[in-house]
Amino acid sequence: MKTILTGGVLPFGLALLLAACGSSSEGGNETAGNETSAGAEAGGNEAAHADEGAVTLSADQITAAGVQIGRPLTGGAGTIELPATIEGDPQGTQVVSAAIGGRVVALTRNLGQSVGRGQTIAVIESREAAQLKGEVEASRARLALANSNLSREQRLFAQRVSPEQDLIAARTAAIEARIAYRQAQSQVSAAGGGGGGLNRLGIVAPIGGQVIARPVVLGQTVAADSELYRIANLSRVSLALNLRPEDAGRVKPGNIVTVTAPGRQASARISFVSPALDPQTRQVPVIATLDNGGGQWRVGEPVTAAVQLSGSGGSNAVRVPTTAVQTVEGKSVVFVRTAKGFQSTPVTLGDAAGDTVIIRSGLTGQEQIATTGSFTLKAELGKGEAAHED
Known part of the structure; x- marks a missing residue:
């Protein structure tokens, strides 16, 4: 009985041991299975994260899509584009006005014609002109008489015939006559000069240049200070700009302005940035100077000006075409070339x-990017993300 009892217990214990081992083995297999599943899921997430934002295209597909590839540009500065107007250089523009009132009897230059400095360009007929020229003639005669008296008194004083007091009086009269003559000459010179007659005064050009305005006609009666001509030296012209105050703070004298018009382009340089706002526009007036030696720019012509901003670029600045930038999920992106797309x-x-x-x-400047056709890549990216969500 004892031997039989012992033999019965051993198989039962072995069964329990085998059951435990089996349970442990099944648990281990289940754990291993869970770990493998988790690892596969993690690997899938990493792969999905790695593919985020990627567009897979072959070289043939890139060509067929019309996508062009290039490198970013380096250097340069930011600019503001705005309309502007060509104007005469304030330092080279002169208004020619009538110094006296009268009738215009001659106008020797028309609009657009060239004129040299000192040339007579208008003649005004006036009683005032006759008075001015008459005073010159009268003062010249008085001066001649005073000089003659002075010479006679000097001779008589040397002969001890006339006292020194008479000589001093004659010398004083000669000096006063000379001053009066010069004053009369200055008055005529200020009014014009010449003119070809006692009652006529010629108006001369104060500078050389081109006639850009002539608001009077022959026979017209004008008042003193009426504008007769406007002359401009157009070898240099000005560019009139108006900037917002926040932009004007980034523009300084010396900054470059690229001036563009149909078929023409040139560079100007900022010469003046107003410290005050224009009371009408509430903007900042800015003037740039533009070389016009070839005469290709005309006063009053509308143009487009790209004004360089200070502190917005430099020799290491990275620039890309505006066509290379797209917006994806509210962020600006550039598509960089990879081995797969x-x-x-x-x-x-x-x-x-x-x-x-x-x-x-975001860019170093050494990458290859999609310069054109980036919108196509954005569309492909959207398709890929939609397929991934499905």
Whole structure:
């Protein structure tokens, strides 16, 4: 009985042991299965994260889509584009006015014609002109008489015939007559001069240049200080701009302005930034100087001006075409070329620079990017994300 009892217990214990081992083995297999599943899921998430923002395209597909590839530009500064007007250089524009009232009897220059400094360009007939010229003639005669008396008194004083007091009086009279003559000459000179007659005064050009305005006609009676001509030296012209106060703070004298008109382009330089706002426009008047030696720019012509902003770029600034930038999920991105296609790269934009924009961060300038056709890549990216969500 004892032997039989012992033999019965051993199989039962072995069964329990085997059951425990089996349970442990099944638990281990279950744990291992869970770990494998978790690892696969994690790997899938990493792969999905790695593919986020990627657009897979072959070289043939890129060509067919019309996507062009290039490198970012380096250097340059941000600009503001705004309309502007060509004006005469304030330092080279002169209004020619009538110093006396009278009738215009001659106008020797028409609009657009050239004139040299000192040339007679108008003649005014006036009683005042006759009075001025008459005073010159009278003072000249008085001066001649005073000089003659002085010579006679000097001779008589040398012969001890006339006292020194008479000589001093004659000398004083001669000096006064000379002053009166010069004063009369100055009055005529201030009014004009010449003119071809006692009652006529010629008006001369104070500077050389071109006639850009002539508001009077022959035979017209004009008052003193009436404008007869406007002459401009158009070898240099000015560019009139109006900037917002926040933009004007980034524009300084010496900054470059690119001036563009149909078929023409040139560079001007800022010469004046007003310290005060215009009371009408509430903007800041700015003047740039533009070389016009070739005569290609006309006063009053509307143009487009791209004004360089200070402190917005530099020799290391990275710029890309505006066509290379897209907005994805509210962020500005540039599509960078990869081995499999393109990767959308978030960037921080700076100031515009003509048809380019400065990249403050996100690119080094050494990448190859999609310069045109980036909208197509954005559409492909949207398709890929939609398929991934499904």
